Amino acid sequence: MAKKKKGKQVRANFRKQQNTRVRKRDFTREFEEDADGVNDQRSGERVSGKGHLTRKRTISGVDAETAASGFEVELEVDDLTCVRGRVLRVHGLNSFVSDATGTIWQCTVRGILKSLSTDLQHVVVAGDYVTVQKGDDDKTNQGVIVRVEPRRNQISRTSRKRQQIIVSNVDLAMIVASAKEPGLKPNLIDRFIVSAEQSNIVPVVIINKADLVEAADLQPAIGVWCQLGYRVILTSTVTGQGIDELRRIVHGRDCVVTGQSGVGKSSILNAIEPGLQLKVSSVSSENQKGRHTTTTAQLIPLSVTTKDAGAENDPLFDETEQLYRKGHLVDTPGIRQMQLWDVIPEEVAGYFRDIRPFINECRFPNCSHTHEDDCAIKWAVADGKIDARRYESYCSIRYGDEL
Numbered sequence: 001m002a003k004k005k006k007g008k009q010v011r012a013n014f015r016k017q018q019n020t021r022v023r024k025r026d027f028t029r030e031f032e033e034d035a036d037g038v039n040d041q042r043s044g045e046r047v048s049g050k051g052h053l054t055r056k057r058t059i060s061g062v063d064a065e066t067a068a069s070g071f072e073v074e075l076e077v078d079d080l081t082c083v084r085g086r087v088l089r090v091h092g093l094n095s096f097v098s099d100a101t102g103t104i105w106q107c108t109v110r111g112i113l114k115s116l117s118t119d120l121q122h123v124v125v126a127g128d129y130v131t132v133q134k135g136d137d138d139k140t141n142q143g144v145i146v147r148v149e150p151r152r153n154q155i156s157r158t159s160r161k162r163q164q165i166i167v168s169n170v171d172l173a174m175i176v177a178s179a180k181e182p183g184l185k186p187n188l189i190d191r192f193i194v195s196a197e198q199s200n201i202v203p204v205v206i207i208n209k210a211d212l213v214e215a216a217d218l219q220p221a222i223g224v225w226c227q228l229g230y231r232v233i234l235t236s237t238v239t240g241q242g243i244d245e246l247r248r249i250v251h252g253r254d255c256v257v258t259g260q261s262g263v264g265k266s267s268i269l270n271a272i273e274p275g276l277q278l279k280v281s282s283v284s285s286e287n288q289k290g291r292h293t294t295t296t297a298q299l300i301p302l303s304v305t306t307k308d309a310g311a312e313n314d315p316l317f318d319e320t321e322q323l324y325r326k327g328h329l330v331d332t333p334g335i336r337q338m339q340l341w342d343v344i345p346e347e348v349a350g351y352f353r354d355i356r357p358f359i360n361e362c363r364f365p366n367c368s369h370t371h372e373d374d375c376a377i378k379w380a381v382a383d384g385k386i387d388a389r390r391y392e393s394y395c396s397i398r399y400g401d402e403l
Contacts, residue, residue, distance in 0.1 A: 083099045
């Protein structure tokens with residue numbers, strides 16, 4: 001019988017478990033309670049952290065420190081008993097994974113994955129490519145996620161000092177805002193744009209509810225983004241404005257729809273994909289804030305559509321079959337605050353397309369572009385080369401002001 005090949009042994013960090021200390025430190029209290037018992041202390045008590053309470057363990061896998069999966073290692077798995085798929089959504093302890101055949105697997109997460117020391121708030125998120133260990137009964141379609149593949153990119157934010165990944169492995173970020181009810185928040189949109197730029201995801205700004213205001217009132221904000229090369233689309237689910245254009249750009253791509261609550265993200269998805277029937281709700285009349293209707297990120301497969309106007313120049317359109325290649329839309333919960341993850345203050349200016357060209361012209365190499373003399377960026381703002389509102393967004397992100 002052939003001997004099974006053993007995987008590479010790797011040392012990995014684990015989270016601190018809810019266990020007692022390896023070495024007791026309350027000898028004074030014990031002495032006061034039982035002076036005679038002090039002499040009975042175990043002579044072999046460990047001083048180091050080794051043993052069953054250690055936070056380092058040796059496991060089978062390969063180093064993955066340079067990968068974007070968020071884990072130090074990629075665990076070794078048995079390919080014969082596993083299937084690979086993509087996470088559609090996560091509900092509590094259960095993750096729903098679709099494999100190559102379209103079968104949906106209801107999965108839990110392997111305990112060792114949850115125990116590895118990471119900055120992640122959630123180990124598995126919608127959009128992840130994972131390896132699933134099939135259960136004993138194939139009829140139930142239940143399994144265990146035993147490995148999370150390295151993430152190509154992700155949209156994430158800081159939540160309780162940890163990294164909250166909203167979605168992973170997407171091609172395009174549809175940043176949805178509303179012209180009214182709730183009002184437009186350009187600074188919040190800029191934060192989403194910076195997050196997309198950080199992960200090399202193409203951002204598209206969508207101004208929904210365009211039927212509630214005059215188009216001329218939106219031009220000052222829209223013009224700035226358009227001049228920087230960002231695509232801006234005015235939409236209305238009431239009149240149908242902009243919906244056909246959205247259908248053209250999303251098909252064949254994996255697109256995340258993100259933005260604050262109440263801007264109409266689910267309504268736009270219902271308009272793009274007829275028959276979807278996602279739950280929607282109105283904005284609060286008291287504070288003009290949206291209600292959290294969508295509670296978890298969900299990967300939605302797109303139907304294949306036939307050719308429509310403007311498709312002939314789209315590289316994702318298959319001229320032979322006269323069809324678009326299939327893609328996904330990702331519906332996400334509304335976000336009222338967007339505190340960026342893994343962006344140090346000195347890096348912020350580099351993610352602003354309009355500020356970046358002036359960075360090297362400042363007198364001081366470590367210029368913060370806020371209070372220093374001979375700052376080229378401040379001069380550019382004064383001369384109108386950089387929009388003043390965009391500069392305000394830069395200052396807000398650099399100093400961590402929450403919106």
